[in-house]
Amino acid sequence: MELQVAKQAVRTASKLAHTVAQHHISSISKSDQSPVTVADFGAQAVIISALKQAFPGDPVVGEEDAAALRADDTLANKVWALVKEAAPHDKNLSERTNLFAAIDAGNYAGSAKGRQWALDPIDGTKGFLRGGQYAVCLALIVDSRVELGVIGCPNLGPRGGLFSAVRGKGAFWEPLFEESTPEKISFRHIESTKDATFCESVESGHSALDTQLKIAQSLGISNPPVQMDSQAKYCSLAKGDADIYLRLPVRMDYEEKIWDHAAGNILITEAGGVVTDMNGNLLDFGKGRTLKDNKGVIAAAKSIHSDVLKAVQKALL
Numbered sequence: 001m002e003l004q005v006a007k008q009a010v011r012t013a014s015k016l017a018h019t020v021a022q023h024h025i026s027s028i029s030k031s032d033q034s035p036v037t038v039a040d041f042g043a044q045a046v047i048i049s050a051l052k053q054a055f056p057g058d059p060v061v062g063e064e065d066a067a068a069l070r071a072d073d074t075l076a077n078k079v080w081a082l083v084k085e086a087a088p089h090d091k092n093l094s095e096r097t098n099l100f101a102a103i104d105a106g107n108y109a110g111s112a113k114g115r116q117w118a119l120d121p122i123d124g125t126k127g128f129l130r131g132g133q134y135a136v137c138l139a140l141i142v143d144s145r146v147e148l149g150v151i152g153c154p155n156l157g158p159r160g161g162l163f164s165a166v167r168g169k170g171a172f173w174e175p176l177f178e179e180s181t182p183e184k185i186s187f188r189h190i191e192s193t194k195d196a197t198f199c200e201s202v203e204s205g206h207s208a209l210d211t212q213l214k215i216a217q218s219l220g221i222s223n224p225p226v227q228m229d230s231q232a233k234y235c236s237l238a239k240g241d242a243d244i245y246l247r248l249p250v251r252m253d254y255e256e257k258i259w260d261h262a263a264g265n266i267l268i269t270e271a272g273g274v275v276t277d278m279n280g281n282l283l284d285f286g287k288g289r290t291l292k293d294n295k296g297v298i299a300a301a302k303s304i305h306s307d308v309l310k311a312v313q314k315a316l317l
C-alpha cells in the first residue's frame, strides 16, 4: 500500500518537474532560477496531498514551506497552474488556498519514534537548471530507520528511472514515464577495490572533491569519477553503474538534511550495499530534520565498504 502510493506520487511529481525542465532547457533565459522554484513547490504539493489522503496521520518532513508563495502571487499562480495540470482530480487541491496548506504540511520537526515521511521535491536544483541529473525523493522512516524509498530520476538513462526499495524486499528500477514491470537491481560485482568507479557531486561546495580524488588514488583507482547532481548518485550505484559514493564535508558545521539521504539509503542497502558516515556509523534518521549525529557519507558495495572507510579515515587523519 505505502509503496504504491509513494510510487504514484513520485511519478506524478516527476512528470510535473520534467515538463518544467524541458520548457526551461528550450527557453532562451537559461539563467532564470524560477523554473526550479516553481517545480519544487509543485512537486511538494502533489506528493504531500497524496500522502495526506492515503495516510492522514503521518507527519512529513519536507524541504519547502509556502512562505515565498504566500508573498508572491505571480509565483503562486504559476505553481497552481502546474499542480492543476499534474493532478487535476486531486480533491485536496481543488482550491488555490489548499496549495499553501499542502506545502506547509511538510513542516514536521522530525522524531526518533513513530512514522514520518521525508521528502525532497526536487533534489539537485543545479542539475535541473543545467539539464543534468535531478531527483524527486520520498522515503518512509519508522523509529529512525528508513523502511521504504522511492526516487524519480527524469534524466537518468534513456527512459528516466523510477527506483524503489522496501526493507527486506530488494531494490527495483522501472521506466519513469510508462507503466512496466519493475526489474530487480543490485550493485555490480568487482574483483577488487582498484577496479571501482567513484560517483560524486558536481558541486565542489557540497563535497570535498580534491580529498576524494586523493582517496581514490590511495585505493589504486584509475577510473575517472562520474560526477552528477542529486540522489541519482545512489541510484547509479544501486543499478551497478558505479561502485562508491563519497560525500566528505567541505564545512564541518554543515548538517546533511534527512530528505537528501533517506530514500537513497534504503535503495543502497537493498541493492547489496552499505552506507555509513565517515566514522563508520550508520546514518541516524531520528535526530530531527538533519543528520546531526553524522558527518559525511560513504556508500559502497558490502565487499569493499570497509576498504573505502579505512582509506577515508587515513586521508582525514
Ligand SMILES: Nc1ncnc2c1ncn2[C@@H]1O[C@H](COP(=O)(O)O)[C@@H](O)[C@H]1OP(=O)(O)O
Pocket: 123, 124, 125, 201, 202, 203, 205, 206, 207, 228, 229, 230, 231, 249, 250, 251, 254, 260
Ligand atoms: N555545504 C554543503 N554540504 C553538503 N551538501 C550541501 C551543502 N550545501 C547544500 N547542500 C545540499 O546538497 C544537495 C545537493 O547535493 P548534490 O551535490 O549531491 O547534488 C542539496 O540538497 C543541497 O541542499 P540545499 O538544497 O538546501 O542547498
Ligand SMILES: [Mg+2]
Pocket: 120, 122, 123, 124, 259, 260
Ligand atoms: Mg536536496
